[in-house]
Amino acid sequence: xxxxxxxxxxxxxxxxxxxxxxxxxxxxxxxxxxxxxxxxxxxxxxxxxxxxxxxxxxxxxxxxxxxxxxxxxxxxxxxxxxxxxxxxxxxxxx
Numbered sequence: 178x179x180x181x182x183x184x185x186x187x188x189x190x191x192x193x194x195x196x197x198x199x200x201x202x203x204x205x206x207x208x209x210x211x212x213x214x215x216x217x218x219x220x221x222x223x224x225x226x227x228x229x230x231x232x233x234x235x236x237x238x239x240x241x242x243x244x245x246x247x248x249x250x251x252x253x254x255x256x257x258x259x260x261x262x263x264x265x266x267x268x269x270x271x
Contacts, residue, residue: 179264182247189236189247189260197249198264199229205256223256230266
């Protein structure tokens with residue numbers, strides 16, 4: 178059974194390369210350059226009309242603006258997604 182990423186006991190950085198399920202209606206975001214306070218503005222967002230299965234490509238646990246988020250590859254681009262919206266797929270579910 179799939180489990181929410183936010184409820185997993187394993188480190189998010191260990192999940193890079195894993196496939197995750199994203200339900201429809203979830204919003205993914207892209208961020209611009211960081212300013213002197215290490216803040217970044219959202220430059221693009223997409224709301225999924227259909228569920229998707231995507232790989233995790235990066236996790237930046239040390240960056241406060243990416244806390245509880247991972248970067249996923251969706252439709253040819255990388256996007257940041259909240260871990261509370263993602264479900265890790267087990268090998269047998271793929």
